[in-house]
Amino acid sequence: xxxxxxxxxxxxxxxxAFARSWSVKPEVGKTVLQSAFDKAANGDTIFISPGTxxxxxxxxxxxxxxxxVQFPVIDGKQKGELLTITGxxxxxxxxxxxxxxxxxxxxxxxxxxxxxxxVRIKNCRLKRNFFAIYCQRSSLCTISGNIIESDASGEVLSxxxxxxxxxxxxxxxxxxxxxxRDGIYFEFVAASLVQGNVSSKNIxxxxxxxxxxxxxxxNNTFRNNEAGVAVMYSKEVKMFNNHFIDNWGSSSYGLLLxxxxxxxxxxxKFSKNTIGVYLEGSNxxxxxxxxxxxxxxxxxxxxxxxxxxxTGNNFLDNSFEVATxxxxxxxxxxKNYWSHYTGYDLNRNGIGDIPHRxxxxxxxxxxxxxxxxxxxxxxxxxxxxxxxxxxxxFTPENLKDDAPxxxxxxx
Amino acid sequence: MNKMVKYVMxxxxxxxxxxGYTLLLLIVSLSVFSLDDNPSRGTISLLNLILIxxxxxxxxxxxxxxxxxxxxxxxxxxxxxxxxxxxxxILAGLMSSLCIAFFVGVGLPVLFFGNSxxxxxxxxxxxxxxxxxxxxxxxxxVSTRDKAKGIGLAILLWFYFTxxxxxxxxxTLFQFSDFPMERPMILFTALNPIDLARIMILxxxxxxxxxxxxxxxxxxxxxxxxxxxxxLSAMLIWxxxxxxxxxxxxxxxxx
Amino acid sequence: MIRAEKVTKRFxxxxxxxxxxxxxxxxxSISLIGPNGSGKTTFIKSILGMxxxxxxxxxxxxxxxxxxxxxxxxxxxxxxIGQYPQNMTIAQLFRMMKDIRKSEHISxxxxxxxxxxIPEIMGKRMRTLxxxxxxxxxxxxxxxxNPDVLILDEPTAGLDPLATEILKEKIRxxxxxxxxxxxxxxxxxxxxxxxxxxxxMQDGMIQFNKSLKQLKADTGEExxxxxxxxxxxxx
Numbered sequence: 001x002x003x004x005x006x007x008x009x010x011x012x013x014x015x016x017a018f019a020r021s022w023s024v025k026p027e028v029g030k031t032v033l034q035s036a037f038d039k040a041a042n043g044d045t046i047f048i049s050p051g052t053x054x055x056x057x058x059x060x061x062x063x064x065x066x067x068x069v070q071f072p073v074i075d076g077k078q079k080g081e082l083l084t085i086t087g088x089x090x091x092x093x094x095x096x097x098x099x100x101x102x103x104x105x106x107x108x109x110x111x112x113x114x115x116x117x118x119v120r121i122k123n124c125r126l127k128r129n130f131f132a133i134y135c136q137r138s139s140l141c142t143i144s145g146n147i148i149e150s151d152a153s154g155e156v157l158s159x160x161x162x163x164x165x166x167x168x169x170x171x172x173x174x175x176x177x178x179x180x181r182d183g184i185y186f187e188f189v190a191a192s193l194v195q196g197n198v199s200s201k202n203i204x205x206x207x208x209x210x211x212x213x214x215x216x217x218x219n220n221t222f223r224n225n226e227a228g229v230a231v232m233y234s235k236e237v238k239m240f241n242n243h244f245i246d247n248w249g250s251s252s253y254g255l256l257l258x259x260x261x262x263x264x265x266x267x268x269k270f271s272k273n274t275i276g277v278y279l280e281g282s283n284x285x286x287x288x289x290x291x292x293x294x295x296x297x298x299x300x301x302x303x304x305x306x307x308x309x310x311t312g313n314n315f316l317d318n319s320f321e322v323a324t325x326x327x328x329x330x331x332x333x334x335k336n337y338w339s340h341y342t343g344y345d346l347n348r349n350g351i352g353d354i355p356h357r358x359x360x361x362x363x364x365x366x367x368x369x370x371x372x373x374x375x376x377x378x379x380x381x382x383x384x385x386x387x388x389x390x391x392x393x394f395t396p397e398n399l400k401d402d403a404p405x406x407x408x409x410x411x
Numbered sequence: 412m413n414k415m416v417k418y419v420m421x422x423x424x425x426x427x428x429x430x431g432y433t434l435l436l437l438i439v440s441l442s443v444f445s446l447d448d449n450p451s452r453g454t455i456s457l458l459n460l461i462l463i464x465x466x467x468x469x470x471x472x473x474x475x476x477x478x479x480x481x482x483x484x485x486x487x488x489x490x491x492x493x494x495x496x497x498x499x500x501i502l503a504g505l506m507s508s509l510c511i512a513f514f515v516g517v518g519l520p521v522l523f524f525g526n527s528x529x530x531x532x533x534x535x536x537x538x539x540x541x542x543x544x545x546x547x548x549x550x551x552x553v554s555t556r557d558k559a560k561g562i563g564l565a566i567l568l569w570f571y572f573t574x575x576x577x578x579x580x581x582x583t584l585f586q587f588s589d590f591p592m593e594r595p596m597i598l599f600t601a602l603n604p605i606d607l608a609r610i611m612i613l614x615x616x617x618x619x620x621x622x623x624x625x626x627x628x629x630x631x632x633x634x635x636x637x638x639x640x641x642x643l644s645a646m647l648i649w650x651x652x653x654x655x656x657x658x659x660x661x662x663x664x665x666x
Numbered sequence: 667m668i669r670a671e672k673v674t675k676r677f678x679x680x681x682x683x684x685x686x687x688x689x690x691x692x693x694x695s696i697s698l699i700g701p702n703g704s705g706k707t708t709f710i711k712s713i714l715g716m717x718x719x720x721x722x723x724x725x726x727x728x729x730x731x732x733x734x735x736x737x738x739x740x741x742x743x744x745x746x747i748g749q750y751p752q753n754m755t756i757a758q759l760f761r762m763m764k765d766i767r768k769s770e771h772i773s774x775x776x777x778x779x780x781x782x783x784i785p786e787i788m789g790k791r792m793r794t795l796x797x798x799x800x801x802x803x804x805x806x807x808x809x810x811x812n813p814d815v816l817i818l819d820e821p822t823a824g825l826d827p828l829a830t831e832i833l834k835e836k837i838r839x840x841x842x843x844x845x846x847x848x849x850x851x852x853x854x855x856x857x858x859x860x861x862x863x864x865x866x867m868q869d870g871m872i873q874f875n876k877s878l879k880q881l882k883a884d885t886g887e888e889x890x891x892x893x894x895x896x897x898x899x900x901x
Contacts (some may be wrong), residue, residue, distance in 0.1 A: 373621050375577050375581060414766055422753070489738065490766065491739040494715075
């Protein structure tokens with residue numbers, strides 16, 4: 001009860017001094033929610049009582065504060081969209097949105113934020129929707145603390161958890177997203193922050209990033225997604241302290257970088273992914289202080305990548321450390337710890353005396369002929385790799401760490 | 412029958428070679444587990460031990476043992492004992508004593524330190540490999556009367572299954588790289604017990620994930636419980652067939 | 667008791683046995699004679715099932731011995747060169763042999779064992795034994811299970827005169843019990859007073875198969891050695 005009084009007070013002072021608050025209860029056969037939204041004036045607060053509201057195509061076109069008490073449910077019965085917000089400054093909190101419609105050709109969303117600004121979606125739960133939250137041509141919006149779940153089983157009849165398109169300055173914080181096509185999807189989104197989210201068990205990417213520049217994502221966990229995280233056609237992206245875990249599968253990545261430039265990848269953990277980081281057409285990326293452990297391939301770097309710096313990372317027990325398809329690789333690799341390193345350190349300065357070649361002969365063979373993977377860890381393959389180490393001939397001459405570190409770095 | 416197995420086993424276990432083999436395995440597995448705090452890395456180190464040392468010792472020791480037992484076999488053949496009894500007793504005696512050696516040397520440390528699905532796969536693969544190579548040794552030693560030739564044949568078999576075969580497979584993969592080779596690869600794998608053992612262990616380790624990269628065929632075949640069962644059965648066939656052929660030959664062999 | 671019919675065995679190009687047909691009856695004591703490489707040992711091994719003939723059949727008590735092993739219960743075999751597991755002691759060897767055949771419930775004949783004074787060296791390992799001692803062990807083993815048929819391949823080779831006499835005496839004794847005794851030997855004088863029949867083999871074929879009396883009558887010689895020499899000269 002305190003909450004009811006307190007919240008309008010806070011918002012009341014900050015916006016309009018005479019803002020009122022409303023309360024809405026479910027009534028059979030009546031669209032009480034839309035009537036409340038229509039009746040309320042700009043800046044008003046609406047409290048929604050517990051219960052289930054079977055209403056679709058709700059519209060909020062003014063600034064409202066909509067707060068659910070004990071998580072009332074808005075159920076779309078799998079028909080149409082649930083809520084479209086065009087009113088700037090609107091806050092939605094504590095509601096459950098479920099069962100939006102599905103469509104093969106329309107982007108049907110549970111909550112759509114359209115052509116507006118300063119909208120906040122907080123602590124809501126979204127269940128079994130097509131698109132859960134769709135942010136379109138908006139800016140300065142915050143989506144935080146939501147739990148977004150679906151049970152999508154195929155790419156066709158599934159859509160993204162948080163979908164942002166042509167927006168900027170968004171904050172996507174502390175959400176938990178699972179079972180969608182892409183957990184978080186950014187297309188033409190600039191200067192935004194993605195922080196503390198957990199995106200897991202999505203049938204495509206945990207995070208999908210297209211043409212989105214100057215964005216930052218921190219402290220997120222991407223776990224067990226069918227294809228990991230993809231960052232494509234973007235520049236100046238900062239990726240700090242994220243965890244990429246258990247993205248196993250035939251075309252799975254921890255992190256897929258395609259046509260990325262001037263970006264910074266630091267302090268991340270890549271563990272048990274088929275491919276830790278895959279770089280294609282990516283330039284001037286700095287990768288430092290990351291940990292790669294127990295991945296199939298720690299890094300796959302295509303010949304189309306230039307001027308990347310890979311330094312001060314730990315490579316621990318990866319089946320293959322680095323693979324590449326080219327011969328000449330213009331990237332700087334130095335001062336990493338490699339658990340495959342077999343060199344020595346006679347002058348005891350902590351740096352190995354002979355360079356480490358993280359691309360093994362066998363990884364080259366597998367690049368050319370994937371079926372050869374079935375000979376993995378066979379005696380013959382070990383012999384080949386040893387022979388190649390003694391007399392290098394097939395592995396790229398330039399791809400080496402001249403100063404491999406003897407002990408793992410403390411990250 | 413049981414009495415014969417008993418005498419063969421007493422004779423083998425009295426042999427210093429078997430004791431040395433057990434100690435070697437024990438020292439290697441204990442040092443692997445005590446030096447490395449990561450049990451899965453320890454398992455990978457043991458993988459090589461199992462794929463190289465176990466077949467070699469099983470083959471050579473068994474071949475030499477059968478040749479050294481020529482007198483014993485001749486003595487027994489003049490007695491009212493079935494020939495097949497004599498041969499299967501030697502086979503069973505060799506298999507069980509070498510399996511005991513392997514279990515003490517590798518099985519117990521694995522169960523103690525890295526008891527996991529991988530560990531179990533490792534032990535099962537090692538035990539079956541032991542049986543397979545004892546079985547092949549019996550075939551090698553029944554094939555020729557000459558001890559030197561027999562041991563030579565055993566070494567050749569070991570070399571073939573350990574290295575040469577995989578070399579041929581790799582060569583073939585490259586020769587036919589324009590064709591889908593996943594299905595033939597399943598056959599290639601089945602034709603070498605060491606490859607089967609390796610895949611069986613790796614399925615519980617890292618290859619199950621990497622395999623997807625090679626295409627759906629291998630993943631769908633080996634990546635399932637059914638595939639594991641097929642792998643296991645193929646290995647059992649490898650253990651059974653050479654022993655069976657050697658028994659047939661021994662039955663009509665002149666002594 | 668033992669009947670061989672057209673038994674043939676080749677080792678590569680060498681024809682070791684060439685359509686051998688022989689019949690041996692209970693109570694006979696047969697000497698199998700012939701030059702080295704004439705197929706004596708191969709024939710004996712065929713009877714024992716150690717060598718499998720290419721063609722022909724061997725019947726033991728009218729039963730084909732092929733894929734049969736039970737008939738060997740009634741055979742005591744003393745090989746030309748006794749080979750035994752090197753690391754076993756004599757005691758262990760005898761214990762093992764008795765243990766393996768325990769189910770047959772037969773009385774052991776340890777007379778020869780005692781006469782050769784083997785119990786005193788029971789702790790010795792087989793590899794340390796001299797050729798003669800090994801022969802004594804072989805002989806003792808052949809008689810141990812009281813068999814109806816004794817097959818002795820060069821039984822006196824390597825034995826000292828005293829031991830030879832003991833063994834011959836034992837053979838004579840068993841002969842009187844009506845056992846079938848099959849001996850190969852090239853020291854013909856040894857056999858004179860034991861043998862009742864003579865089979866002479868050469869190049870894998872049987873040259874003749876006669877009773878000793880008949881042989882002596884045919885050749886006009888008084889002892890076996892001379893009779894054989896006579897045959898060989900005339901053939």
